[in-house]
Amino acid sequence: MLTLRVTEAQSLNPLVRQFRLARQDGGALPGFSAGAHIQVQVTLPDGSRDWRHYSLINPVAQSGVTDAPTEYRIAVRREDEGRGGSRFMHEVLQAGQELVVQAPKNDFPLHDGGDCAVLVAGGIGITPMLSMAAQRCAQGAPVRMHYAGRSRSLMAFLPELGELLGERLDVHADDEAGRPLDIGALLDRCAADERLYVCGPKVMLDAVLAAAQSRGWNTHERIHFELFTTPEVEEGDQPIELVLAQSGKTLTVPADQTILDCLIDNGCDPMFDCKRGECGVCATPVIEGDIDHRDYVLTAREKAEGNVMQICISRCKGKRLVLDI
Known part of the structure; x- marks a missing residue:
């Protein structure tokens, strides 16, 4: 974890705001490569805290410039229909304030090679x-x-x-x-x-x-x-009776909430990262239920087998789902 100061907060257009973040002492930050992101702790309208991930920006075509940078640069698009993370970044956060940030991670690496x-x-x-x-x-x-x-x-x-x-x-x-x-x-x-x-x-x-x-x-x-999106309610989505086989708990997942967020809200501690069905971290074994796969991780064969799902984005086509957790 890093506690960084906002050295600049600038609106680039009506939807996008740019931030520069640095250590209080101006010292070097952990390096990163193209495609990397940091996770930023935001405060939601209800006072709770959550994490949002933002890609690190470097426009300088110079080798080694991101190895030990003295600042991180990010840009945030305002999403009025979201849960409030982007509104916090646009309306609340100002230059001089501090942010808690997780060190850079790269789930979207750029491959080396001579091909275009x-x-x-x-x-x-x-x-x-x-x-x-x-x-x-x-x-x-x-x-x-x-x-x-x-x-x-x-x-x-x-x-x-x-x-x-x-x-x-x-x-x-x-x-x-x-x-x-x-x-x-x-x-x-x-x-x-x-x-x-x-x-x-x-x-x-x-x-x-x-x-x-x-x-x-x-x-x-x-x-x-x-x-760059969050799970959306799709036509036909309905509440799910969610049974956790190992603990014996039964929960109700509303139509407008993901299975992952329902678990978190009910005191569970599932593993996750991207919350968009890309990384595969939240893969969960399924004992019973017709899975509505919406991820980009599982292969067609894995989806057809129907025994694992990405709970951050996928749902159940029926009304009952039993997970092996």
Whole structure:
């Protein structure tokens, strides 16, 4: 754990606010690589505390610049429909205040190699991509980026990206093009040896994965991703009678709450990390129940077997679920 001071809090546009964090004594911080994030402790509207993870930003194409940095730089998109973490970062947190932060961790690493890295960013998903672009440029490795958003006025870091990438940057604004980014056309322009790194909303990632699979791509090898979203209530979601076989407890999971959060609220201590169905840390054995898999971790075979689920995002198609915990 680190206790850091907010040295800068700056609004980049109506939705995105940037923060710079440093030690009180200005000393060096733990290093990180492109794609890494820190977890920040936030205070929710009800006074409780929780953690949010934010990608670390580095726009400098220089080797070693993130090995022992004197500050961390993050950017937060305001989500008015969320639980309140982003509102805390936008409305409450100011320069001079302190934050409790967990040291950097990288679940979205950029692979080395001479093949071109194709970076695909949507909205606030640009934050890890900026660091990836800088790292590839510092290495003299081939890279290009596709950056999509609703409008240029809501797309952060365009000046930095333009300076860094020049003609290797393709900016797509929905309001200018009159349509969303054409994922199919993007994939059709990719060479067979190029890897894609995708970060953005779920609808973008789902479109990339579906288009890649329809083209016969090996998505596990060629597509690397990180989501910037939280679980949403889907049509047909209903309360679940949740039975914990080992303890004998029976809980009710509301339609608008994840199984993981229900367990936490009822005094359980499950393992978890991303809360978005990406990392696999919260994988839990299932004894009974028809699983509604919504994760990006399990293979098609594992999902078909139906004996394990990611409780941070997946649910039950029926009304009763028995977990081996």
